[in-house]
Amino acid sequence: MKILKFGGTSVGSVQSIETLLTILKDEVKATDKPVVVLSAMSGVTNLLAAMAEDAANGNDFTEPLAELEKRHFDVVKSLLSVQHQNPAFTRLKIYFNQLEELLQGVLTLRELTPKTRDLMLSYGERCATLMICKIAAQHFPEVLCVDASELIKTDSSFGQARVDIELTNLLIQSFHKEHRDKMLFVTGFIAANKAGQITTLGRGGSDYTAALFGSALNAREIQIWTDVNGMMTADPRMVKKAFSLPELTYTEAMELSYFGAKVIYPPTMIPAFLKRIPIVIKNTFEPNFEGTVIRHDCKPSNLPIKGISSINNISILNLEGSGMVGKSGFSGRLFSLLAREQINIILITQSSSEHSITFAIQPGDTEKARRLIEQEFELELLAKKLEHVVIEQNLAIIAVVGENMKQTPGVSGKLFHALGRNGVNVRAIAQGSSEYNISVIISEHDLAKALNAVHDAFFVELTKTLHAFCLGTGNIGQTLFRQLNAHSEYLRQHNGIQVKIAGISNTRKMIFNTDGISLDNWQDDMAASNEKADLDEFIERMKSMNLPNCVFIDNTASPKPVEVYEEVFKSNISVITCNKIGNSASYKQYKTFHDAAKQHGVDFFYETNVGAGLPIIRTLKDLMNSGDRIMKIEAILSGTISFIFNNFKSDANFHDVVKLAQEKGYTEPDPRDDLRGTDFMRKMLILARDAGYPMEVADVKIESILPQACLEAQTVEDFYSALKADDAFFTQLKNQAEAGKKVLRYIGKLEDGKAAITLQMVDEDHPFYTLSGSDNIISFTTDRYKERPLVVKGPGAGAEVTAAGVFADLINIGA
Numbered sequence: 001m002k003i004l005k006f007g008g009t010s011v012g013s014v015q016s017i018e019t020l021l022t023i024l025k026d027e028v029k030a031t032d033k034p035v036v037v038l039s040a041m042s043g044v045t046n047l048l049a050a051m052a053e054d055a056a057n058g059n060d061f062t063e064p065l066a067e068l069e070k071r072h073f074d075v076v077k078s079l080l081s082v083q084h085q086n087p088a089f090t091r092l093k094i095y096f097n098q099l100e101e102l103l104q105g106v107l108t109l110r111e112l113t114p115k116t117r118d119l120m121l122s123y124g125e126r127c128a129t130l131m132i133c134k135i136a137a138q139h140f141p142e143v144l145c146v147d148a149s150e151l152i153k154t155d156s157s158f159g160q161a162r163v164d165i166e167l168t169n170l171l172i173q174s175f176h177k178e179h180r181d182k183m184l185f186v187t188g189f190i191a192a193n194k195a196g197q198i199t200t201l202g203r204g205g206s207d208y209t210a211a212l213f214g215s216a217l218n219a220r221e222i223q224i225w226t227d228v229n230g231m232m233t234a235d236p237r238m239v240k241k242a243f244s245l246p247e248l249t250y251t252e253a254m255e256l257s258y259f260g261a262k263v264i265y266p267p268t269m270i271p272a273f274l275k276r277i278p279i280v281i282k283n284t285f286e287p288n289f290e291g292t293v294i295r296h297d298c299k300p301s302n303l304p305i306k307g308i309s310s311i312n313n314i315s316i317l318n319l320e321g322s323g324m325v326g327k328s329g330f331s332g333r334l335f336s337l338l339a340r341e342q343i344n345i346i347l348i349t350q351s352s353s354e355h356s357i358t359f360a361i362q363p364g365d366t367e368k369a370r371r372l373i374e375q376e377f378e379l380e381l382l383a384k385k386l387e388h389v390v391i392e393q394n395l396a397i398i399a400v401v402g403e404n405m406k407q408t409p410g411v412s413g414k415l416f417h418a419l420g421r422n423g424v425n426v427r428a429i430a431q432g433s434s435e436y437n438i439s440v441i442i443s444e445h446d447l448a449k450a451l452n453a454v455h456d457a458f459f460v461e462l463t464k465t466l467h468a469f470c471l472g473t474g475n476i477g478q479t480l481f482r483q484l485n486a487h488s489e490y491l492r493q494h495n496g497i498q499v500k501i502a503g504i505s506n507t508r509k510m511i512f513n514t515d516g517i518s519l520d521n522w523q524d525d526m527a528a529s530n531e532k533a534d535l536d537e538f539i540e541r542m543k544s545m546n547l548p549n550c551v552f553i554d555n556t557a558s559p560k561p562v563e564v565y566e567e568v569f570k571s572n573i574s575v576i577t578c579n580k581i582g583n584s585a586s587y588k589q590y591k592t593f594h595d596a597a598k599q600h601g602v603d604f605f606y607e608t609n610v611g612a613g614l615p616i617i618r619t620l621k622d623l624m625n626s627g628d629r630i631m632k633i634e635a636i637l638s639g640t641i642s643f644i645f646n647n648f649k650s651d652a653n654f655h656d657v658v659k660l661a662q663e664k665g666y667t668e669p670d671p672r673d674d675l676r677g678t679d680f681m682r683k684m685l686i687l688a689r690d691a692g693y694p695m696e697v698a699d700v701k702i703e704s705i706l707p708q709a710c711l712e713a714q715t716v717e718d719f720y721s722a723l724k725a726d727d728a729f730f731t732q733l734k735n736q737a738e739a740g741k742k743v744l745r746y747i748g749k750l751e752d753g754k755a756a757i758t759l760q761m762v763d764e765d766h767p768f769y770t771l772s773g774s775d776n777i778i779s780f781t782t783d784r785y786k787e788r789p790l791v792v793k794g795p796g797a798g799a800e801v802t803a804a805g806v807f808a809d810l811i812n813i814g815a
Contacts, residue, residue, distance in 0.1 A: 002027065002221045005037040005188065005210035009227040010284040011128050012042030014078045020132070021139055023225070023287050024183075028140065031220075033183040035176075035213050037148075038132055039206040040124025040189070044068065048099075052120050055103045056112035065103065069096045072127050079135045088134040092127055099123045114158035118190075119198045122149070125187040125206070133185040144182040148209055149192035151175055154199045161191055161199035163212065165271075172216035186213065204265020211279075215271035222272055223280045224264060230281040230292030231256060231263050234308045238448045239455050241462050245292050248306055253279075253294040255401040255437045256309045269294070298403075304411050305402035305458050308451060312396040312444050314346060315366045316428060319373065320356035323385025331357065337376050343369050347397060347439055349430040358428050360441060366391050395427060396447040398454065399439040406435035415440070418457035421601045421814065422548050423572025424450045446546065453548035463496050466813055467516075467547040469503035469538070472555030473526070476578060477506075479803035480555065485519035487807075497811055502547060505538045512541055539564050543571045551813050553806060554579045562589075569596035569604070576809045578608035578802055584682035587694050605809035610637060610683045611776050613801035613808070614794050620690055623782055623790075630691050632781040633750040634767075634789075637683040639774035639797040640666045640674040641705075641746045646772050648744060654730035655723045666774055670716050677702045677746070677757050684748040688755045701756040705746060737761040743769055767791045 004027065010016050027034050040048075047068060051061040069092070076088045102120055106112050126147065133145035151171045154161035176184070188206025191199050201208045207224055214222040231253065234242040248256070250273045257266045263281055272279050272294075282291040324330050331350075334357065338345060347360040361369060370389045380386040405411045412431075415438060419426060428441040442450055456464045470477060484499055491497045500516030509529045511517060517525060542552065552568045554561045554577040562582040565575055575597070583590050583606055597604035610616045616635075623630065636642050643666050648657045658675075661667050667674050681700045688695045704711070707726045713719040737744050742761040745768050749756055762769050767779045767789060776796025779789040795801045 001032045001217060001219055002034045002223060003037060003210045003214040003217075003219045004034045004223045004225060005206060006039065006284065007206065007224070007226045008039045008042035008044070010225050011038055011040075011132060014075055016284060017075065017079060017132060017135065019284055019287065020225070021136065023284070024136065025139065026287075028183075033142075033181075035184045035186060035217070035219075037186045037188045037206060037210040037213065038125065038129045040128050041071065044071075044124040044128070045121055045189075048121050048124055049117070051103060052106060052112050052117055055106040056110060058107065058110060061103050061107070065096070065100060069093075072131055075131060076134070081138065084134065084138065088131060091130055095123055095127050095130070115156075115197060118158045118161075118200045121200055122187075122190040122198045125189050129185050129187045136183070136185065140183050142182045144179055144184050146175070146184050146186045147190075148187045149190050149196075149198055152191035152201075152209065152212060154191045154193055154201075156193045156195075156197070156199065158199055160202040161193070163191065163201070163208075165212075168212060169216040172213055176217055202267075204268045207264055207268035208271075211268050211271040214277050215275045218275065219277055221278050221280060223282055225282050225284045226263060227283065227285060228263060228281075229283045229286060229289050231294075231307065233306070233459060234451050234455050235310060238310075239308075239451050241452075241455060241459075241465075243459075243462075244289070245306055246290065247293045247295060247298045249298050249403055250294060250296060251436055252306050252401055252403055255399065256307045258309075264294075301402075301404060303402065303459075304404050304408040304414075305400045306404075307401050308454055308458070309399045309401060310396060310447060310451060311346065312447055313363060314360045314395050314397060314441070315363045315391060315393045316358055316360045316395060316441060317366065317369055317373075318356060318358045318390040318392070319386065320390075321380070321384075321386035322355070323380045323383070324357065325354045327354075333376065334373070337372055338369060341368065341372055343372075347428070347430050347441070349428050360395070360397065360428075363393060366393070392427065394444045395441050396444040397439055397441055398447070398450055399437050400454065400458065401437050403436055405438070412438060414457050415454060418453045419450055421572070422446075422449055422453045422550075423600065424453070449546045449548045456548065460496070463492050463498040464549065464814070465498045465500060466549045466551055466810065467500050467502045467545075468551045468553055468810065469505075469542045470501060470553045470555060471505050471535075471538070471561050473504065473506040473523075474555065475799035476802050476806065477504075477555040479799040480553075480806050481519050481522060483803055483807050488519075491811065495811060499810065502545060502550075503538065503542055505533050505535070508533050510534070510538055512545070514545055514547065535560055535564065539567060542568075542573065549814060550574070551576060551810065553577070553810070554582075555806065557581070565593050566596050569593065569600050569602060572600050572602055574603040574605070574813050576603075576605045576806055576813070578606070578806055580606075580609045580679075580682050580686065582606070583609055583686045583689070584697070587689065587696055590689055591694075603813050605812065606686075607809050608802050608805035609686050611778065611792070611794075611796045611805075612798065613803075613805035614776060614778075614792055614796060615808075616687070616778055616792055617690060619780065619790070619792055620687065623780060623784075624691070628782045628784050630780065630782055631751070631786070632789075633687060633691065633748075633778065634781075635684065635687070635748045635776070635778040636745060636768060636771065637748060637776050637778070637796060638674060638677070638680045638746070639776060639795070640671075641677070641680065642771060642776060642796075643774040644675075645744045645746060646774075648730070648734060649738070653727050654734075655720060655727055658723060659720065670719070672706065672711065672719060675705050676711075677705070680746075680748060680757055684750065684755050684757060688750050691750060693750075693753050693755075695755060699755060701754075701758075703756070703758040705759055733759070745771070 051064050054061050133143055137143045153164045153167045188209040210222050230244040232242040236242040254266045257264050276296045279294040283289050343365045345359050350357045373389050377386055424442050424446045426440045430439045503512045509526050510531050510533050511525050511529045550573045552573050552575050559581050607617045643661050644657050658671050681702055685700050709722040713722045742763045745760055745762050747760050771777050777793040779791045781789045
């Protein structure tokens with residue numbers, strides 16, 4: 001025999017009640033007649049409580065009462081045949097008349113006692129159970145409506161009555177034996193004291209009713225039918241990737257439920273726990289879904305944790321002072337005092353020095369608790385043995401739960417790394433010796449971000465979500481979006497990464513979307529946006545959205561975004577940039593950025609600063625991190641200069657080669673901007689700094705390729721004339737190189753802490769001899785790569801390869 005309990009949403013509408021009946025028909029076919037426990041219709045208990053308060057405050061209650069009556073009558077009209085409606089209407093009308101008399105009495109007296117409140121609330125379950133029993137009678141031959149107050153006996157603690165288990169078991173067993181041939185429809189939530197006065201079982205009371213019946217009747221299974229697919233790994237309203245757990249132990253379910261998982265209330269499990277009766281959480285609206293089974297003996301799991309639960313809006317009180325150290329009975333005095341005054345303690349943590357105790361309570365109890373503590377410990381406060389109570393509000397608790405935690409090393413490390421990397425400050429920590437639960441108190445503002453970050457960290461079979469905010473929609477920005485869109489499925493399947501573009505800005509407009517901007521039509525969204533671009537506002541919005549695994553991507557060449565890098569790092573947001581200005585300005589700025597990223601545990605990636613998509617920065621760092629010593633770096637890091645000298649051979653003259661480079665789009669409008677070597681110098685400077693040398697711009701020596709007359713020419717046309725006039729100079733260099741079977745190369749070199757860019761003649765033994773086209777090349781001579789340097793070669797410019805470099809940096813965030 002099974003117990004089936006249906007919650008408020010399961011009986012809240014015509015459609016859900018029809019589904020309930022289908023579930024019962026399937027159950028009756030498969031097993032003996034179940035006992036069905038019912039809650040009030042969804043929202044009715046809250047409405048009854050509100051009407052009671054309104055009446056006590058002298059306010060009118062007739063409109064909500066009429067709405068309540070209509071809601072029940074509408075269900076009867078929809079689901080009961082006409083000839084069976086009058087008996088249901090009559091009985092329901094009696095209930096509503098009794099309820100109206102009670103409300104009128106409260107209104108007259110302006111007083112609402114706990115006893116009266118319980119009686120009023122009981123009508124929610126009474127009406128729903130009567131109504132559904134009448135409807136079910138059309139489908140099942142023998143149904144019986146049972147008022148649980150006749151069977152479940154409690155003390156007189158109205159609102160949270162304690163059950164007399166022994167007497168209740170006897171009454172349930174006797175009643176069931178007498179009506180074994182009936183399908184019982186039982187009111188949840190309500191009971192009665194020994195005087196027959198209605199009491200209620202408190203939060204989760206209907207679940208408790210089901211557990212009491214299940215325990216008394218030694219049921220094979222207790223099913224809790226609700227509106228979710230069982231117990232989830234986290235709150236699905238805040239963690240979109242939360243998924244249903246197939247099974248939990250009683251202990252795991254108790255821990256998760258205590259810390260906010262509202263599917264089931266912890267005390268309701270105790271009767272089933274003692275009898276080892278499985279509890280199954282099912283979804284009325286997806287009845288074929290397996291749901292979650294809570295049982296004594298779960299199968300072994302390879303998950304280190306089972307779930308992440310949370311409680312928002314809590315306060316902590318901190319009590320500290322020398323008068324606590326070694327003082328036996330201090331904690332007893334403190335917590336006995338709070339218990340006497342019905343103040344519930346959610347979490348306790350104490351320093352090993354016994355100098356302080358921190359505990360969490362509901363915000364509504366904070367002032368009362370402070371007042372009680374200061375009264376109780378008045379002498380200690382006057383003697384300065386205790387400090388005054390410190391209250392912190394607007395906090396939340398996250399708890400990671402699982403029986404495997406005690407045998408899995410590194411769980412705490414993974415938890416705190418996920419929180420720290422996302423800038424979530426931990427205010428207090430608690431862990432029991434059983435190691436089933438690690439609880440941390442954080443700012444309520446950070447709760448959603450923390451839940452998502454921790455969920456991503458522990459459930460590695462799910463994709464890790466990166467939230468990117470992108471500046472710049474030029475060639476590189478557009479190409480990056482196209483690449484991300486084309487490879488999103490590959491990233492998800494092979495790298496376990498999902499990239500959501502949460503914000504985009506150019507110099508004109510900006511757009512934001514927490515769930516990710518569609519990369520299929522982002523340009524249309526930008527065009528339709530009414531938000532004008534504002535860098536400061538863009539940064540503030542990025543911070544206020546407070547998303548986990550957040551990345552700021554600078555795809556511009558503007559100095560403005562560089563000014564906000566430090567602020568971004570301090571907000572625990574990683575930065576990816578192809579903007580060289582940040583790393584090639586003053587060394588002080590370079591060091592500030594790197595120190596800020598390190599201090600706040602985030603990444604600062606800028607691979608594209610030196611070689612577009614070529615893995616130059618990462619190769620250098622890997623060599624150094626693995627203990628290799630950099631002896632010398634040689635590089636050609638200008639595609640323009642590479643093209644010019646690779647084609648300046650045989651009969652070619654320098655003027656014509658430069659002109660050809662411009663025609664092919666390799667140079668700036670004024671080719672001197674490239675031939676001066678300034679951009680090349682910035683790249684060498686960044687390499688030198690990454691190699692450990694605190695260099696400034698002036699420390700990189702540049703040998704000018706051009707004669708003075710070319711540099712001083714007023715216009716581009718004059719420059720070409722001067723270049724032609726000096727053709728003999730360049731031809732002499734070329735002939736000299738060819739005579740020695742060498743080629744001309746404009747090479748940057750870092751050696752012995754000195755950096756220079758010079759025009760050199762290299763022979764066929766040099767790795768740069770065979771360079772062709774506009775490729776970049778770099779060679780690392782190290783202790784390990786001494787005889788044959790490590791060479792990286794390939795295209796060093798262009799939107800495709802630069803965007804690919806940003807892409808590669810992005811998927812390495814947090815790796």
